Amino acid sequence: MTDVFKGRLAILGMGYIGLPTAVAIATRGIDVIGVDVNPAAVAAVRRGEVPFVEPDLAVGVSGAVAMGRLTATTETPEADAFIIAVPTPFNEDRTADLSYVKAAAEQIAPMLRSGNIVVLESTSPPGTTQKVCDWIGALRPDLKMPRDGETGADIYVAHCPERVLPGRIMIEIITNDRVVGGLTPRCAEKAASIYRLFAQGEILLTDAASAEMAKLVENAYRDVNLAFANEISLISESLHIDVWEVIRLANRHPRVNILNPGPGVGGHCIPVDPWFIVSAAPQLSRLIRTAREVNDHRPHHVAAQVVEKAKRFRSPTVACLGLTFKANVDDVRESPAIEVVGLIAKALPEVDIFVSDPYVSVMPRQLSEYGNLRLEGAHQAVERADIVVLLVEHEPFKAMRHTRLGGKVIYDTRGAWH
Ligand SMILES: NC(=O)c1ccc[n+]([C@@H]2O[C@H](COP(=O)([O-])OP(=O)(O)OC[C@H]3O[C@@H](n4cnc5c(N)ncnc54)[C@H](O)[C@@H]3O)[C@@H](O)[C@H]2O)c1
Structure with a gap:
């Protein structure tokens, strides 16, 4: 099955990864809402501007905003799919600081409806995608979370790490192969439908922990x-x-x-x-x-x-x-x-x-x-x-x-x- 995503998509984090991804998807005719906790980043995107230097991105953002396909807000909206592209720095003891990812998951949780897709793009230690699912599940006991070996989940959760090179992001985001790791095979398949919109490289489906580890490796x-x-x-x-x-x-x-x-x-x-x-x-x-x-x-x-x-x-x-x-x-x-x-x-x-x-x-x-x-x-x-x-x-x-x-x-x- 090779579905291609249709619907409205929200991306949390309008930085080096989230903004180029928003442009890549918006220019394929999808309505994309950029979400950022930083009002300056939101204001820049609304003006069709890029708050940092990345070749070819400025023209993409101004075009997508002018077409009305890309908007930006500080409030997480309802959508059919959510991509998390927030920072994952390390703590003083060099363990991962997942507070931004947790905050993003908690922003998404109240907006979720049955059938929604959640993709974690932030580089994360093995097990983080499962944590995203657990954080959401704790806030939404009404939704059936995906579990390995079970069918009939209400939402689909996956990890799709990013491997673009700064300075060549707008080229590589399209041409690189993508690894999509789902909490279940159905989650991977659902998340892959988003990347089929714009990725010209091969889309490789796997489980979430393997995708997380592959990026770190x-x-x-x-x-x-x-x-x-x-x-x-x-x-x-x-x-x-x-x-x-x-x-x-x-x-x-x-x-x-x-x-x-x-x-x-x-x-x-x-x-x-x-x-x-x-x-x-x-x-x-x-x-x-x-x-x-x-x-x-x-x-x-x-x-x-x-x-x-x-x-x-x-x-x-x-x-x-x-x-x-x-x-x-x-x-x-x-x-x-x-x-x-x-x-x-x-x-x-x-x-x-x-x-x-x-x-x-x-x-x-x-x-x-x-x-x-x-x-x-x-x-x-x-x-x-x-x-x-x-x-x-x-x-x-x-x-x-x-x-x-x-x-x-x-x-x-x-x-x-x-
Ligand atoms: N920059 C790269 O080249 C690159 C490459 C591969 C992977 N990554 C990974 O991608 C992730 C994002 O990196 P980046 O370079 O885009 O970071 P960035 O700092 O450029 O952008 C992150 C954005 O997220 C926003 N943010 C923080 N918390 C938020 C929240 N709760 N809701 C909404 N927005 C929030 C920040 O204000 C910021 O604008 C990281 O995990 C990073 O390791 C980055």
């Missing part, structure tokens, strides 16, 4: 591979061997593909999600935990290297290029570049540090306490600096003329000027 896989690259960088540096040359040569092996090292691992997925696996099976996740620790140590190593280089000067000036967590996006969440800049500013309180990022116009809150930091245009920052630290390979930085960098001490943590 994808990011842990990336994290472990990045840790390997970062460790090779550390070792090569200590042996005075050029890591970029080593990786270039090793990658000519037909079955080797080492990733690029960097100043750390950022974004709010890869540094967070592996901890959900570690907290689910702490005794068994030794490699995944170590990879996290290796990657978390990177900003400290990079900052220490800059402090060492600064010792060569009587009164040095430092330029740090890049603050976002990766190139060509404005997302600063869990950015290792910010951590590096903070560590340098703290270690060198007497040193003027110019910070530049084409996507960041206000000094991030984590850095506001340092009086020796100043946001500058890239060219001015480089011109004034003795030491130039490349932290994010934004295109304008990559394109920077080598003549501008002449006579400076360069620390290229991304290999972009190699």
